[in-house]
Amino acid sequence: xxxxxxxxxxxxxHKKSVSACLIGPGAAGSPEKEVRTFGTMTDDLLALxxxxxxxxxxxxxxxxxxxxxxxxxxxxxxxxxxxxxANAQHIKPRRDKKxxxxxxxxxxxxxxxxxxxxxxxxxxxxxxxxELTRYRTTLVRERSAELNRLQKTLEGANIKLASxxxxxxxxxxxxxxxxxxxxxxDTVAMADLARGKLRxxxxxxxxxxxxxxxxxxRFMLVQQLAHIDQLDTNIDAVDSEIEERMRPFAVEVEALxxxxxxxxxxxxxxxxxxGVDMTKFPSASDLAxxxxxxxGNNESAGKRYSGxxxxxxxxxxxxxxESAHAAGRGKTYLASQYHRLAARRGKKKAxxxxxxxxxxxxxxxxxxxxxxxxxxxxxxxxxxxxxxxxYRLLHRLEGLGACRFNRGCRRVILMA
Numbered sequence: 001x002x003x004x005x006x007x008x009x010x011x012x013x014h015k016k017s018v019s020a021c022l023i024g025p026g027a028a029g030s031p032e033k034e035v036r037t038f039g040t041m042t043d044d045l046l047a048l049x050x051x052x053x054x055x056x057x058x059x060x061x062x063x064x065x066x067x068x069x070x071x072x073x074x075x076x077x078x079x080x081x082x083x084x085x086a087n088a089q090h091i092k093p094r095r096d097k098k099x100x101x102x103x104x105x106x107x108x109x110x111x112x113x114x115x116x117x118x119x120x121x122x123x124x125x126x127x128x129x130x131e132l133t134r135y136r137t138t139l140v141r142e143r144s145a146e147l148n149r150l151q152k153t154l155e156g157a158n159i160k161l162a163s164x165x166x167x168x169x170x171x172x173x174x175x176x177x178x179x180x181x182x183x184x185x186d187t188v189a190m191a192d193l194a195r196g197k198l199r200x201x202x203x204x205x206x207x208x209x210x211x212x213x214x215x216x217x218r219f220m221l222v223q224q225l226a227h228i229d230q231l232d233t234n235i236d237a238v239d240s241e242i243e244e245r246m247r248p249f250a251v252e253v254e255a256l257x258x259x260x261x262x263x264x265x266x267x268x269x270x271x272x273x274x275g276v277d278m279t280k281f282p283s284a285s286d287l288a289x290x291x292x293x294x295x296g297n298n299e300s301a302g303k304r305y306s307g308x309x310x311x312x313x314x315x316x317x318x319x320x321x322e323s324a325h326a327a328g329r330g331k332t333y334l335a336s337q338y339h340r341l342a343a344r345r346g347k348k349k350a351x352x353x354x355x356x357x358x359x360x361x362x363x364x365x366x367x368x369x370x371x372x373x374x375x376x377x378x379x380x381x382x383x384x385x386x387x388x389x390x391y392r393l394l395h396r397l398e399g400l401g402a403c404r405f406n407r408g409c410r411r412v413i414l415m416a
Contacts, residue, residue, distance in 0.1 A: 003031075004114035009052055010107030011062040012100045013069050016040055020048060021104040022055055023112050033108070035101050040068070045075045053079060061111040063088045064119060070127075077124065084111065085119040120290060126275050129245055133272040134315055136238045136265075143231040150177075150224040158211035164204045169228070172198050176205075180213060181221050242268050252276050255365045258373040259358060260334050261327025266319055273316040276366050284363040291316050293356045309352060320355030327354060333376040334358065340381060 012019040018038045026032035034055075038048045052060065060076055061084040062069050069085065076083055086107070093106045110116050122130070147169055151162050159180065165173045175193045184190055191205035198205070246253060246268055256267035274287065281287040288294040292312025298305040325347075328338035334354050341350035365373060382389050 001113050003112055005059045005112055007055065007057045008059040008061070008108060008111045009057050010104045010109070010111055011060065011072065012104040012107065013062050013065045013072060014040075014100070015068055017100070018045075018048065018072060019100040019104040020051075021101070021108040022052065022057060023108045024055060024057075031112070033105060035104065037100075040071070042071075042075070045072055048072075049076055049079045049081075052076075052081065058082055059084065059111055061086055061107050061116050063091070063107070073121070074124070083121070084116055085121050086110075086116045087119055090117055120280060122275050125245075126272065129242070129268075129272040130315075132238060132242050132245070133269045136235060136242065137269070137315065137318070139231055139235050139238065143228060143235070146224055146227050146231065150221065150228070153217055153220050153224065154211075157213045157217045159213070160208040160211075161205075164201055164208045165198065171195060176209065177221065177225065180209070181218055181225070183218075239265075246271070249276055252366055252369045255369040255372065256362055259323075259327075259361055259365070260330050260332040260375065261323040261325075261354075261358065262362075266323050269319045270316070270362055271366075273313060273319070274362075274366075276369075278363055278367040281363070284360045287363050288356055288359055291320075291359060293317065293320060293352065293359050316359075317355070320358055321351045323358050324351040324354035327358070331378045333378065333380050336378045336381055 007024045009020055009022045018040060020036050022034045023031050038044045059082045064085050064087060073083060091107060091110055151168055154161055161173060162168055172194045176190050179190045187206040187209040190209050191202050194205060249271055252271060253264060253267045256262055256270060257264055292310040295307040296310045298307045327334040334357060338350050338354045341353050
């Protein structure tokens, strides 16, 4: 087998240690291996980089092991090594015996013959932006969980506010809960705190606010409200930091914002996950395959089996799925696609399909951000083949017994 990289190193990464196998040309022309184990503290990793640099190593490969590969990557990246991050499933050796030394030797052997498919690792700036957007998503989910806990506390006190108010984090609901925490028992006065269209439900609010409020429930509400306020403050701070880092990509954000279902926050997250340099992906199909937003290939002997989407970037998948559900509430091409698929395959599969379409559109927009998004319209599928739509509707009318269609002379006979 041809040797592609003469001086290379394979790393088996763990939480507290890194096993490194260095391969270089020996005195007799045969490859020589040297294995060392380093710690994962900063000084240890700097010693690893110095050892590799002294040996003239050009390429370094490591497994994607949780988050433990990130500090090693950051330090070696600054030393100008060619780094390769491998999917652990792609380089898993088939043997009964397994040790850290054997693993790093196996990775080094694969790298020496260029048999490792590198995973997509964005630049340092984009990785930092990723951490911020993912942290924001975590905070938003935590706030939603705390709101659910607050609602459960109110239900335990037989306060049915959530049955009348659509947004428990709105101003009206918040002031009513604050009044309950303050010890108010006047349901008329608390219901009068309603704003806007909610004032049309004053009688229902008065009934909903009448319950049995215990001291421990009041204490829990105080803690939950304080937690929600703190999370709101944290989310605002993270939003400000993300906005500052996204200033160089203002054109791309505005272009992505034109896609139905995609807002500024979603655009930030998409850019953080895939970047703005689309040359990393040969085509839109390659991007969808990397994100696992398309059906998988599962074929044998000419027979196709169920092709699941597989496990890809779960953060990007969640973003696109939320955008697909949001796009389904409009009157656009994506909404029409969502409803057509949801009727036949269900809402979840429809969301994945529409999310795939959004990702394809995002790819082309980021490739040429100056070209605006042009929606095909909500009636695109109907106008694409009017004759087919006509026969399909007539077939449905025949099934209902409302008419009889004579296909020979193409006449419709209405039934009495």
